[in-house]
């Protein structure tokens with residue numbers, strides 16, 4: 416039972432990836448383009464996007480499964496709801512916070528991370544160039 420419970424959460428999570436791909440391609444860029452448009456072309460100053468409606472929609476779907484679990488004795492209603500919730504949370508963190516940088520704190524952290532990477536890359540290139548020079552130099556290539 417515990418295994419099946421966890422398996423249902425994971426299966427829902429994976430299935431949501433398909434749902435997200437499908438709805439983005441055929442629904443959000445289809446008949447609900449008017450709601451999704453401001454995600455790609457931001458034409459207002461609000462932090463919220465009309466596109467955020469989709470998060471509310473998935474929260475409602477998740478709630479329906481909680482109700483089914485509580486009211487209709489539908490045991491896997493809860494793991495399904497949890498799977499949808501976890502997917503939504505992960506999606507928001509990766510997509511909206513890291514990719515679109517909707518919070519300033521992470522923007523700063525990202526900037527610092529980029530700096531660290533840049534310094535590291537430069538250091539690596541310098542070290543290797545020196546090594547190459549010494550190796551090639553000793554053998555008479557330079």
Ligand SMILES: [Zn+2]
Pocket residue numbers: 439443444451454455
């Ligand atoms: Zn899109």
Ligand SMILES: [Zn+2]
Pocket residue numbers: 454510515
């Ligand atoms: Zn996006």
